[in-house]
Amino acid sequence: MSRHARSIVGYPADESLAVALLAGVAGVAGSFAVASFTPAFIAGPIAGFMARTLPGQVITFSIVVLGDLGSQLNVALAVGISAVLFAGAALLGSAVGNRTASPAAGFVAGAVTALISFGITAAFFASVVAGASTGLVVLAADFITSQRGTALAARIGEPVASRRRLLAAIASSVPLVAGGYALGASQSTQVPAETVLDGTPPWVDPEVETLLAGAAENSLDVPGLEPLVSDEFYEVDINSTNPTIDADEWSLTVTGAVDNAVSYSYANIAEMEVEHRFVSLRCVGEALNGKKMDNALWTGVPIMDLVEPAGPADECCVMLRAADGFYESFPRSALEDGFLAVGMNGEPLPRGHGYPARALIPGHWGEINVKWLTEIELLEQDVDGYWEERGWHGTGPVNTVAKLHVVSDLDDGRKQVGGHAYAGVRGIERVEVSTDGGETWAEATLSEDLPGTDVWRQWTYSYDPPGGEHEVVVRATDGTGTLQSETEASPFPSGPSGWVTRTVR
Ligand SMILES: Nc1nc2c(c(=O)[nH]1)N[C@H]1C(S)=C(S)[C@@H](COP(=O)(O)O)O[C@H]1N2
Numbered sequence: 001m002s003r004h005a006r007s008i009v010g011y012p013a014d015e016s017l018a019v020a021l022l023a024g025v026a027g028v029a030g031s032f033a034v035a036s037f038t039p040a041f042i043a044g045p046i047a048g049f050m051a052r053t054l055p056g057q058v059i060t061f062s063i064v065v066l067g068d069l070g071s072q073l074n075v076a077l078a079v080g081i082s083a084v085l086f087a088g089a090a091l092l093g094s095a096v097g098n099r100t101a102s103p104a105a106g107f108v109a110g111a112v113t114a115l116i117s118f119g120i121t122a123a124f125f126a127s128v129v130a131g132a133s134t135g136l137v138v139l140a141a142d143f144i145t146s147q148r149g150t151a152l153a154a155r156i157g158e159p160v161a162s163r164r165r166l167l168a169a170i171a172s173s174v175p176l177v178a179g180g181y182a183l184g185a186s187q188s189t190q191v192p193a194e195t196v197l198d199g200t201p202p203w204v205d206p207e208v209e210t211l212l213a214g215a216a217e218n219s220l221d222v223p224g225l226e227p228l229v230s231d232e233f234y235e236v237d238i239n240s241t242n243p244t245i246d247a248d249e250w251s252l253t254v255t256g257a258v259d260n261a262v263s264y265s266y267a268n269i270a271e272m273e274v275e276h277r278f279v280s281l282r283c284v285g286e287a288l289n290g291k292k293m294d295n296a297l298w299t300g301v302p303i304m305d306l307v308e309p310a311g312p313a314d315e316c317c318v319m320l321r322a323a324d325g326f327y328e329s330f331p332r333s334a335l336e337d338g339f340l341a342v343g344m345n346g347e348p349l350p351r352g353h354g355y356p357a358r359a360l361i362p363g364h365w366g367e368i369n370v371k372w373l374t375e376i377e378l379l380e381q382d383v384d385g386y387w388e389e390r391g392w393h394g395t396g397p398v399n400t401v402a403k404l405h406v407v408s409d410l411d412d413g414r415k416q417v418g419g420h421a422y423a424g425v426r427g428i429e430r431v432e433v434s435t436d437g438g439e440t441w442a443e444a445t446l447s448e449d450l451p452g453t454d455v456w457r458q459w460t461y462s463y464d465p466p467g468g469e470h471e472v473v474v475r476a477t478d479g480t481g482t483l484q485s486e487t488e489a490s491p492f493p494s495g496p497s498g499w500v501t502r503t504v505r
Pocket residue numbers: 233234235236237238239281282283284322323324326352353354365366367368369370371372373
């Protein structure tokens with residue numbers, strides 16, 4: 001047996017790169033198999049690291065111009081970088097192994113590969129456990145990819161042809177990658193909140209059923225229009241992977257300018273007197289007629305019920321901090337009507353929406369509705385939050401908007417248009433539609449107001465289409481009688497503005 005055959009990745013230079021890359025890809029798949037799409041997945045923190053450290057303009061371009069594609073590209077890039085890092089580890093490992101006198105070469109190569117993978121992973125996670133498990137996974141992937149490659153090629157016949165060995169490495173890494181992906185994708189890492197609570201969870205309540213049924217009943221019967229409680233609630237995060245928090249270990253602390261800091265466990269909050277509230281959210285970074293505005297029924301407690309026992313000083317501001325490293329600061333006054341949600345639409349809060357608990361700050365842009373909330377700090381001075389440090393001004397109240405998402409032909413030849421309108425706590429009083437580019441206006445039909453002080457409404461309007469192309473324009477008037485601003489503004493830095501216009505044929 002040659003020395004090459006004995007070493008794990010001891011291939012001739014011309015093919016070792018390709019085999020190392022295959023091992024790297026298999027290693028990433030293995031990491032996914034172990035961690036699923038959680039922060040312990042190697043590509044997660046790398047994507048997060050890029051999102052945090054890339055210049056603000058790049059991130060803003062990605063959010064405003066690329067939208068969801070931007071974060072998908074970020075994840076894809078992070079997966080690629082992870083594979084290259086692991087491949088580098090395998091190459092280094094094999095180089096070291098090849099310098100070692102046999103028969104220890106293979107062992108040394110594998111150990112060095114695992115050690116470097118461990119180092120890379122631990123550096124990104126600051127976690128020894130994640131590093132160790134990833135190191136082992138990469139070692140296994142590396143071993144199987146190269147060793148099976150060698151073994152298969154050897155069975156085919158000595159001397160082992162490079163190409164055959166490479167093909168065999170491909171053949172062994174494909175099932176590794178497929179299996180790793182399938183394993184990772186099948187994992188659900190959310191701890192069912194029922195298991196950490198004694199008795200009935202607060203979101204299991206006949207009142208929830210009644211409220212949800214009412215919202216369904218009051219939703220306008222317009223095909224293609226999202227109902228009053230969103231079927232698919234948008235998600236915006238600074239990280240590509242959601243934190244996986246054990247409700248058992250989670251706590252929320254009230255700190256800063258208070259008489260004495262107070263801490264709450266998950267059970268503490270679930271045992272309090274809960275409320276169910278409809279609250280809509282909208283992201284400051286979305287397009288004027290975008291899809292990052294939604295509504296849900298949330299179960300939780302008024303935030304001041306948690307803050308008051310700490311004896312807060314009468315200070316100007318507050319900072320909310322979260323388990324994913326996110327933080328936002330805003331005026332204390334906005335906190336007064338704040339809500340801490342643990343349930344959503346009759347279920348525990350989904351991981352993507354902040355499990356185990358999130359803040360809801362009525363009428364304000366989504367960004368201060370901090371998910372995975374861990375700390376409420378009372379501040380004597382206003383400071384910049386995560387997005388404000390990157391140039392955004394998204395801590396204030398939402399702009400008024402009427403969106404146009406549905407245009408359809410009715411059986412009788414008329415046209416039907418529809419969408420949602422939202423103005424935060426100001427409420428929506430009226431939506432008007434123009435079918436002639438803004439010359440004349442007619443009032444749209446609105447859905448019944450949902451109970452709640454921070455909810456959207458649906459609108460619809462049907463008309464006889466003029467022959468050919470025409471311009472449909474929509475505008476809302478908020479509950480204070482103020483017409484939606486016609487001045488056009490891009491989402492950056494303080495939210496989109498203008499009237500939604502669409503050419504209809
Ligand atoms: N911890 C944490 N909270 C967060 C964010 C985040 O990245 N991390 N994103 C914010 C932004 S920008 C918005 S628009 C809303 C979106 O909430 P959703 O994902 O539940 O729709 O959450 C906010 N809260």
